[in-house]
Amino acid sequence: MASSHAFASQIDVARRAGVSAETVSRVSHGSSAVSERTKQKVLQAMNELEYRPNGAAQALKRGSxxxxxxxxxxxxxxxxxxxxxxxxxxxxxxxxxxxxxxxxxxxxxxxxxxxxxxxxxxxxxxxxxxxxxxxxxxxxxxxxxxxxxxxxxxxxxxxxxxxSDQEMAGRIATTRLLELGHHSVWFVSGPSDSIASQCREKGWRTTLIAHGIQPPTMLPACHGDWSPNSGYEAGCALARIPDCTAVYTANDAMANGVIAGLKDHGKRVPEDVSVIGEDDSLKDFEPHVRLSTISExxxxxxxxxxxxxxxxxxxxxxxxxxxxxxxxxxxxxxxxxxxxxx
Amino acid sequence: MASSHAFASQIDVARRAGVSAETVSRVSHGSSAVSERTKQKVLQAMNELEYRPNGAAQALKRGSxxxxxxxxxxxxxxxxxxxxxxxxxxxxxxxxxxxxxxxxxxxxxxxxxxxxxxxxxxxxxxxxxxxxxxxxxxxxxxxxxxxxxxxxxxxxxxxxxxxSDQEMAGRIATTRLLELGHHSVWFVSGPSDSIASQCREKGWRTTLIAHGIQPPTMLPACHGDWSPNSGYEAGCALARIPDCTAVYTANDAMANGVIAGLKDHGKRVPEDVSVIGEDDSLKDFEPHVRLSTISExxxxxxxxxxxxxxxxxxxxxxxxxxxxxxxxxxxxxxxxxxxxxx
DNA sequence: CTTCATTGTGTTAACGATAACAACTTGCGT
DNA sequence: ACGCAAGTTGTTATCGTTAACACAATGAAG
Known part of the structure; x- marks a missing residue:
């Protein structure tokens, strides 16, 4: 007899419907040959007892x-x-x-x-x-x-x-900026232990080198932490570098910050500095997104x-x-x- | 013998260690009295066979x-x-x-x-x-x-x-705007089937009524869909209402759009129009967030x-x-x- | 009236872990 | 030597489900 605190098992249902447990199992699975009359009896008993098959027992039997x-x-x-x-x-x-x-x-x-x-x-x-x-x-x-x-x-x-190929992302962004005639590309990274950021950086670095360009030394401020505010700091720092006309940023949130930082120091984007971000995450938060980015x-x-x-x-x-x-x-x-x- | 495709069971471990299954179980649980010598034998067998207890069997026995x-x-x-x-x-x-x-x-x-x-x-x-x-x-x-x-x-x-009390959110935002001396408050909703948006709207509506203010009719453009672009449309529409000096928006993404729409039509925020959003979700995407909002x-x-x-x-x-x-x-x-x- | 497929149903034995108990060691005191 | 506790280990039965088999009942064919 099913007590008030326990689940009804197949056997409870079987007893109630006056059949064997195996028959209940057969009805449960919809398959096999069960006569219409028996099936109805079992289904009714299942409803009355609020039967639900025990997943653990099934998993044990099944082996997965x-x-x-x-x-x-x-x-x-x-x-x-x-x-x-x-x-x-x-x-x-x-x-x-x-x-x-x-x-x-x-x-x-x-x-x-x-x-x-x-x-x-x-x-x-x-x-x-x-x-x-x-x-x-x-x-x-x-x-x-x-x-x-x-x-x-x-x-x-x-x-x-x-x-998603993160190194390729770095290559694509950097290549695009070089194609546009920029002499070099600056990079704003994510946290130093982030694999994605490391790979994006590698793509950026190797692309520059492949074009015979020595990657610019990364300023301390350009080591970000994904946050828009860390991007802002980077933007402020990059604005002070006259040569810097192209920036690849390891995510869009920081890119947003970079742009704000550049603007606050009198740089126009994209007229003075081009910026490419990564992850295309802004469209859910801003109308008419302007940021060029890499989508994964x-x-x-x-x-x-x-x-x-x-x-x-x-x-x-x-x-x-x-x-x-x-x-x-x-x-x-x-x-x-x-x-x-x- | 454990075949190459199956998991080693407690019994396999028991056989290997020359003990009973129960003893393996006891070692598994760290508890009970098992002699140090036996314990080591069992642990070694476990490692060798890469034993992991079968969660289904445990769940079945445990009943949860x-x-x-x-x-x-x-x-x-x-x-x-x-x-x-x-x-x-x-x-x-x-x-x-x-x-x-x-x-x-x-x-x-x-x-x-x-x-x-x-x-x-x-x-x-x-x-x-x-x-x-x-x-x-x-x-x-x-x-x-x-x-x-x-x-x-x-x-x-x-x-x-x-x-989180969504109706309260609507009340807080509306009350705050009224306290600032605004004659009324306009609302920009989320999708019509969103429970959260409905409740926020109710809080807005009841607060206005409690202050003896007839809630303004909602323009079609003010029925948004959470997206910043829908907020932008709402902002454009609201900019054309001279009376409208205060807006409560059902989420921050739309609030961002509303502000952009208002600005594009010559309204300054907050000098001409105050805006309160909801959910405080912008801080991960923008530096120096300016938007007033409700945080849950x-x-x-x-x-x-x-x-x-x-x-x-x-x-x-x-x-x-x-x-x-x-x-x-x-x-x-x-x-x-x-x-x-x- | 057998014989034999067909269809429906019950029985048994697992799956792996473990509580409850039984049984076997020890070592100690008398 | 004996009894008894404490410490250690083995046995049995069980959780709920289902595959594999066994067995009935029915009907059709010979």
Missing amino acids: FQTLGVALFDLRSTGNLLLLRAISESAALKGYSLTVQIVPHSKKVTLTDIYTHMRPQAVDGMIIILEQTMPDLEEFSPSPVLPVTIVTSLTTPHASTVD DWTQVGKYAVAMTVDAIKNHRMAPRHELLPCQLIDRATTAPAPAES | FQTLGVALFDLRSTGNLLLLRAISESAALKGYSLTVQIVPHSKKVTLTDIYTHMRPQAVDGMIIILEQTMPDLEEFSPSPVLPVTIVTSLTTPHASTVD DWTQVGKYAVAMTVDAIKNHRMAPRHELLPCQLIDRATTAPAPAES
């Missing part, structure tokens, strides 16, 4: 949870958001639920920490959205029985990775992350894959040809 | 999943984001994991749809973050065996609810949502509770005393 674990560090960044949404959609399409773990990113956690924390959880595979560099990225080696896909632009020997295809990244994880679940002992997906320049109103020499 | 389901419609809104983070933190503190379900908000889903979709999932309780009005809000009645907390400013007879305490809302759900899980057949948490005016640079009569 149909669930992916997602670990991420912060939701404030637009990229992570869109990515989470894309992962959710793709996972749903493949019949997987999502268990989300938001890791406080102040702590000095390692990949292994995150992994061992999720290991005992009810998940069949994991996606780790990696923001900062991790000391154990090289050694990290997930067990083949619980595969992991890491979303990052770095590659690791023992786990699959996928990301997070939907695609999410799709890949889920697909790679599910593949690895179905086929353990699969070799790690590494995917980098292209991003795109959105040329708006903050980029212009270099001003004439003075 | 230690997991909360969270259903939400969109992650783009700042509120939902902060809320999800707060829920995640509170849940972790109480030993619960989170299964997140992002419901495509284009569809005409009902609360019952969401509930029945999550019912068979491996969750002990649910939190539904409700954005839009739902046709079945009145009738919706979750089973006591799977309690639900709905995050919404509306109340329902059969389920617990909690939210999502951390607190999340804490309540988790606490209420967990309480209901521990004590089924608990009466539904309804909580509304206070919000706060942040008075910055877009509010000023009403201009002198012309």
Whole structure:
């Protein structure tokens, strides 16, 4: 007899309908051959007892949870958001639920920490959205029985990775500015431990060097922290450099700050200085966005992350894959040809 | 023998260490009396076999999943984001994991749809973050065996609810503008099916009426859709109303648009027109935010949502509770005393 | 009136972990 | 030598579900 505090089980339903548990199971799954009369009896009993199948028992029998674990560090960044949404959609399409773990990113956690924390959880595979560099990225080696896909632009020997190509972003932005006739390009970075920022910087640096240009030394003020105010400081500092006519900024929030800083020091954008940002996150907050930027295809990244994880679940002992997906320049109103020499 | 594609079970570990399964379980839990020698043997076997306890089996035995389901419609809104983070933190503190379900908000889903979709999932309780009005809000009645907390400013007879007090937000903003000497206050709404926008509008409307002021008819352009561009349209329309010296806008993105629209039509903010927004979401995208706004305490809302759900899980057949948490005016640079009569 | 497919239903035995108990060591006191 | 507690380990049964099989009942074909 089902007490008031417990769930009704299959057996309770079976008793009530005067059938066996297996028959209830068969009705639950809609499948197999059950006579119409029995089916109705069972369905009625299910309703009366508010029966819901016990997911744990099903998972135990099935041997899988149909669930992916997602670990991420912060939701404030637009990229992570869109990515989470894309992962959710793709996972749903493949019949997987999502268990989300938001890791406080102040702590000095390692990949292994995150992994061992999720290991005992009810998940069949994991996606780790990696923001900062991790000391154990090289050694990290997930067990083949619980595969992991890491979303990052770095590659690791023992786990699959996928990301929007951040280095390409740096290359595209820098190349575009050089094409416009600028003699060099200044860079405003994100936090020093941000992988995305590091890769964007590398793209910027290598492109300049490939064009035979010595990358300008980065001022202290140009080491930002993603915040618009840190961008403002950078803008103020860059305004004092007469040569500086082109800036690539590691995100749009800081780019907004850079532009404000430049303007407050008498520089016009784009007439005096061109600015390219990254992530196209302003359109939800400002009317008529003017900022030229790089847009990333997070939907695609999410799709890949889920697909790679599910593949690895179905086929353990699969070799790690590494995917980098292209991003795109959105040329708006903050980029212009270099001003004439003075 | 553990085959290459399957997880090692407790029994595999037991065999390897030459002990019984129960002993492995005891070592797993760190508890009970196990001799040091045996413990080491077991730990070694665990490592060698990469053992991880089967969450499904544990949940089945325990009778609970230690997991909360969270259903939400969109992650783009700042509120939902902060809320999800707060829920995640509170849940972790109480030993619960989170299964997140992002419901495509284009569809005409009902609360019952969401509930029945999550019912068979491996969750002990649910939190539904409700954005839009739902046709079945009145009738919706979750089973006591799977309690639900709905995050919404509306109340329902059969389920617990909690939210930041949206009506209060409308009252605070409107009251502040009236205190500054404005004769009336105009409102720019969000989408018509948004519960938050409806409540904010109600707070605005009742406050005006309480001061003996007939709320101005809402222009078609003042029915926005949260986007800054829709706010811009509203700003353009309001600029043509000479009486209009104070505007309360249902979110900050639209407020940004309203200000741009007003300025483009020769109105100064705040000298000619005062503007108050809502949600304080701009500080991550703009340096030196000037917009006066209402800030909501999502951390607190999340804490309540988790606490209420967990309480209901521990004590089924608990009466539904309804909580509304206070919000706060942040008075910055877009509010000023009403201009002198012309 | 058998024989044999067909259809519907019940029975058994797992899945992996663990509470509750039983059983076996020790070491100590008498 | 005996009894008894304390410490350690093994056994059994169970959580809810379902695959695989066993078994009835029915009807059609020979």
